[in-house]
Amino acid sequence: MSGTSYLALRYLVFHRWKTAVLVTALTLILFLPVGLRVLVRQSSEQLTSRAEATPLLIGAPGSPTELVLNSLYFGSDVPATIPYTESDLVEGTGLATPIPLYVRFRVREQPIVGTTPEYYGFRNLELADGRLPAILGEAVLGAAAARALEVGVGEHVISSPESVFDIAGVYPLRMLVTGVLEFSDTPDDNAVFVDIKTAWVIEGLGHGHQDLARPEAAAGVLRREGNVVIGNASVMQYNEITSENIDSFHFHGDPSAFPATAVIAVPADDKASALLQGRYQDGSTVQIVRPDAVMADLLGTVFTVERYVVAGAAIVGLATLATALLVFLLSLRQRSRERETLSKIGGSPAAITALMGSEIVFVLATALTLAALLTWLASRYGAEAARAVVGL
């Protein structure tokens, strides 16, 4: 290291707090516009690519954005539901393959996605371990969900109650993990996938309990009315579906009326897509949306905001640069005596300039390095963090 570089470093280390403030300010003004742009572009690419991979989405009338965010990115806002029969209706048209979704419940922070086996193929999801759910009460986890929940194949996950104060509400269901999916860098990584019927069990539309016809359940019988046995509150309901009790599980009501938050429709071709959209033009009971169009609208707004923020950051950046320049100039002025001493003991003007210049170079180089590091981190983890922040 040259003498002047050494002296410059000693100066910066001696004034470490002043240097740290300066470096932080410069890092932020360098990072903010670039980092924000990278973050927005990358997030938008991920959001757009998933939307473009989802041809049509059918859901209850209301906010298309909410419908898309819940169905594609498993956002926490649950849209109004549609009857499951809509899935059958789509299939009945012969124009598209329906994939029903019921995204309402969670295992801690991880969304439970009730769907059908077609979903895995549609999203090109591969198993890293185990197998897909085969019966009620089984679950397969996205890679990130398995890591977050710290469970693997053969272990269990428990659905979270929607409200701890609602004792009449949804009871937790203990589910066996039969598989873990490969990492896909999509929202599927964070999901807990179950058959849609399992999601209905979580909701309480289906349940299993003691067989009241058996003698050991006699205490649970409230009264008998002919062939009908009415149980009392002591009847034990199962909170886990096992091979021993699966036969006791049953649904009350008409399954075709059971809820779904959306149906993904995968049309055979463009014509089928157009025809299907035509059939839902009325939109009074259900709406059909093209997720790519919905996301394009949403991202258009985001890009506009981004432009304003970047412009603002650039102005703040210029002001900060001007301030930093002022700090350097004042520092030079304050150090005129030091420069004079260095000159008297033989320091050339070039060496003295190199000393002061090295300090500026070190500060700028450090700020640039940190800004580059932050930008890399933003490009690597930013989109994931942004999704977590906005609940997608």
Place this chain on the structure above:
Amino acid sequence: MIGIRDLEFAYTDSDFRLRIEELSVAPASTTAFIGPSGSGKTTLLNLIAGILLPDSGTVETNGTVVTDLSERERRAFRVEGVGLVFQEFELLEYLTVLDNILLPYRINSALRLEPAVRDRAAALAERVGIADKLNRLPRRLSQGERQRVAVCRAVLTDPPLLLTDEPTGNLDPVNREKVLDILFDYVHESGTTLVSVTHDHEILERFAEVVDFRSFHAFGPSA
């Protein structure tokens, strides 16, 4: 030796004017410049060191006519031939004692900072009693210790000429004697020429020569 002839110097922004017809300082001697403030003592030190150039006349030091040298050559002359000690010590607050002593080698690319130089810096520090403070910053030193660091810095290159400007001006009597002992021991051992500006008449007996600037009739507005 130092020889000055027909020297005239004036600052552009003041009425001060220094005029010396002839002045010589013998080699390996100790000389004190005394006189009232503003009489040109420090200015003459700067002229001898080649920091300032006279308007006319010559300054010759150890066979080199300083006034004939270019800026770059005068700098080289200063690096190799002149040690400077200032009244305010002029240590850099952000450098340790050792780095302050080594400063001439850090700021001059012509000088190579080799292990032998570091050893010499440590030996000088040992000699002036600050060896245990090499890693301290100047703010943690006493005034006397700071001036000792400044002396070490000035003599590190083993210059044949040592110019000191009020070297004891900021010191208490005890430290003043210590610093003078260090300076005089060094110049007597090394054969260095010492020229010192001072207001302190108590220390004049230590010097072989005393030059009173009042004798020059050389200050005040030019006629």
